[in-house]
Amino acid sequence: MKETVITSGRMNPGIDPVLHAWGWEIPIYLFLGGVVAGILFFAGLYYIRGKSEQYKATVKIAPLFVPAMLSIGLLALFLDLTHKLYFWRLYTIIRWESPMSWGAWILMIVFPLSLMWIATFIEDIFPNWDWKFNFVKKTVTWLTGFQKWMAWGLIITSLILGMYTGILLSAFNARPFWNTAILGPLFLVSGLSTGTAFIMLISKSHEEKSKLGQIDLVLIAIEIFLIIHMFMGFLASTEVQIHAAHMFLGGPYTAVFWTFVFTLGLIVPFISEALELKGFKIPVVIPAMLVLIGGLILRFIVVDAGQSSRWLYKFVEQLQ
Amino acid sequence: MARYAMAIDTKRCVGCADCVVACQTENNVPIGYCRDWIVQDTYGEYPNLSMEIRSERCNHCDDSPCVRCCPTSASHYAEGGIVLVTHDECIGCKACITSCPYDARYVHPEGYIDKCTFCIHRVKEGEDPACVAVCPTHCMIFGDLDDKNSEISKVLRSRKYKTLIPEAGTKPHVFYLL
Ligand code: SF4
Ligand code: SF4
Numbered sequence: 001m002k003e004t005v006i007t008s009g010r011m012n013p014g015i016d017p018v019l020h021a022w023g024w025e026i027p028i029y030l031f032l033g034g035v036v037a038g039i040l041f042f043a044g045l046y047y048i049r050g051k052s053e054q055y056k057a058t059v060k061i062a063p064l065f066v067p068a069m070l071s072i073g074l075l076a077l078f079l080d081l082t083h084k085l086y087f088w089r090l091y092t093i094i095r096w097e098s099p100m101s102w103g104a105w106i107l108m109i110v111f112p113l114s115l116m117w118i119a120t121f122i123e124d125i126f127p128n129w130d131w132k133f134n135f136v137k138k139t140v141t142w143l144t145g146f147q148k149w150m151a152w153g154l155i156i157t158s159l160i161l162g163m164y165t166g167i168l169l170s171a172f173n174a175r176p177f178w179n180t181a182i183l184g185p186l187f188l189v190s191g192l193s194t195g196t197a198f199i200m201l202i203s204k205s206h207e208e209k210s211k212l213g214q215i216d217l218v219l220i221a222i223e224i225f226l227i228i229h230m231f232m233g234f235l236a237s238t239e240v241q242i243h244a245a246h247m248f249l250g251g252p253y254t255a256v257f258w259t260f261v262f263t264l265g266l267i268v269p270f271i272s273e274a275l276e277l278k279g280f281k282i283p284v285v286i287p288a289m290l291v292l293i294g295g296l297i298l299r300f301i302v303v304d305a306g307q308s309s310r311w312l313y314k315f316v317e318q319l320q
Numbered sequence: 321m322a323r324y325a326m327a328i329d330t331k332r333c334v335g336c337a338d339c340v341v342a343c344q345t346e347n348n349v350p351i352g353y354c355r356d357w358i359v360q361d362t363y364g365e366y367p368n369l370s371m372e373i374r375s376e377r378c379n380h381c382d383d384s385p386c387v388r389c390c391p392t393s394a395s396h397y398a399e400g401g402i403v404l405v406t407h408d409e410c411i412g413c414k415a416c417i418t419s420c421p422y423d424a425r426y427v428h429p430e431g432y433i434d435k436c437t438f439c440i441h442r443v444k445e446g447e448d449p450a451c452v453a454v455c456p457t458h459c460m461i462f463g464d465l466d467d468k469n470s471e472i473s474k475v476l477r478s479r480k481y482k483t484l485i486p487e488a489g490t491k492p493h494v495f496y497l498l
Contacts, residue, residue, distance in 0.1 A: 003362045007373075008337040010357035012426040019423060021414040082412030083431035089392040089411050100415045101391035173488060174385060174421035238487070311421045311485045313359075
C-alpha cells in the first residue's frame with residue numbers, strides 16, 4: 001500500500017487540487033479556430049474547382065463571417081492571458097517549438113488573407129457596394145487577379161490552423177489525456193465538419209446543402225474512427241494514459257462525452273445526414289446545429305479532461 | 321559552464337517544512353502560494369510502515385517542456401541551467417503551467433508566471449539557496465555537477481538516488497538520495 005500526502009499543504013490557486021490553468025476561453029478559441037479553418041478550406045477548395053457560382057455560400061458568403069469569428073477567438077485568447085499588458089510580446093518573436101507561438105502567427109496570416117478574400121467578392125455579393133476611395137477600389141481590382149493564389153493560400157493555412165487547434169494541446173506530454181498525436185487530426189476533421197455545418201446553415205441552395213451534407217457525412221465517419229482509435233491507443237499505452245482513458249470509460253466525463261459529443265454530436269447528425277441522402281426530408285438545421293454544439297462541447301471536455309489527467313499526486317483523484 | 325543541481329536526502333528529511341517557509345520569506349512569495357512543498361509517501365500497512373519524505377520544487381529540467389512551449393521565450397535557461405521566467409516578457413498564456421508534469425509553476429497575483437528560481441540571486445553571490453541554507457537536518461545539497469569535486473557530484477557518485485517521474489522525459493535536476 002502506498003499513500004501520498006502533501007504535508008506542507010500546497011494549495012496554489014489554479015494549480016491545486018486539480019490543475020485549472022485554462023477555463024472557458026481556450027475551448028472557445030479552439031472551437032472558433034476550427035470553424036474558421038473549415039469555412040476557409042472549403043471556400044478555397046470550391047473556388048479552385050470552379051464552383052464559385054454553384055456554391056456561393058461556401059465560396060463567398062460564409063467567409064464574410066470569418067473576421068468576426070477570428071476576432072472573438074482572439075479576444076477569448078486575450079482574456080485568458082494573465083499578463084495582458086505584455087500581449088504584444090507574442091508578436092515580437094517566432095518560436096517554432098512553441099505551438100502557442102506559431103499558432104498566433106498563423107492567425108496573423110489567416111486574418112488578413114480572409115479580409116482580402118472577402119474584399120474581392122464584396123461587389124459580387126452586394127451589387128450596390130461602394131468602396132468610396134478610388135485607391136481602395138483599384139487595390140481590390142488588383143487583388144482580384146490573385147484570387148487563385150489566395151484560394152491556395154486559404155487551403156494551406158486553414159489546414160495548418162485546423163491542425164494547430166489540436167496540436168496546441170497534444171504538444172503537452174505533462175497531461176496524459178492530451179498527449180496523443182490523434183488530437184491534431186481529430187480537431188482538424190472536427191473543425192472542417194463544424195465549418196461545413198456552419199455553411200449548411202446559411203446556404204440557400206438545395207444542391208449545395210446536400211453536397212455539404214455528404215461531405216459532412218464522411219468527416220463525421222472519420223471523426224468517429226479517430227475517437228475510437230484515440231481510446232484504443234490510450235488503453236494500449238502507459239498507466240497514466242490508461243488512467244486518462246478511464247475518465248471517459250466510467251469516470252467523471254463518461255456521461256457528458258458519450259451523450260453530448262459522441263451520440264448527439266456525431267451519431268445523430270450522421271444518421272440524419274445519411275437518411276437525407278436516402279431521400280428523407282430532414283431540416284438541415286438539425287444535423288448542422290448538433291455538429292456545431294457537439295464540436296464546442298468536445299473542445300470544452302478535452303481542455304478540461306487534459307488538466308485533470310496527471311503523472312504525480314494521483315491521490316488527488318481519490319479525493320474527488 | 322556550471323550545471324546547478326540539488327540533491328535531497330530522503331533519509332534525513334523529517335518534513336519540518338522549514339524550507340517552505342524560508343523560500344516564502346526569502347522570495348516574497350505571495351500568501352497562499354508556495355514554490356516548494358513537502359510530500360510524504362507512506363508504504364506498507366500498520367504496524368509495518370515505512371516512509372519517504374521529500375522536499376519538492378521545480379526540477380530545473382535539462383529538457384524543459386516549459387521552456388520549449390513558451391511563445392515569447394520568457395521561460396528560458398539562465399546560467400548554470402537554472403530555468404527562469406523573465407517577468408516582463410511573460411504574457412501569462414499558461415502554456416508552461418500545463419506543460420510542467422510537476423505542477424511546479426503558478427500564476428503570480430501580478431500576472432506573470434512564478435516558480436522556484438534556485439534562489440539565483442543568492443547563488444550568484446556564492447551562497448546556497450534559502451531552502452538549503454535553512455534546513456536543520458542538512459538534508460539538501462546544492463552545487464555544480466560539472467565540478468567533479470563538488471559535494472553534490474561526490475554524493476551522486478556514492479549514493480543511490482532517483483528523480484521524480486523520469487519517464488516524463490524532462491531530465492530533472494533535483495535528485496532524491498535513497
Ligand atoms: S520542473 Fe516544471 S517548471 Fe521546472 S524546469 Fe521542469 S518542466 Fe519546467
Ligand atoms: S505563461 Fe509566460 S512563461 Fe509561461 S509559456 Fe506563457 S509567456 Fe512563457
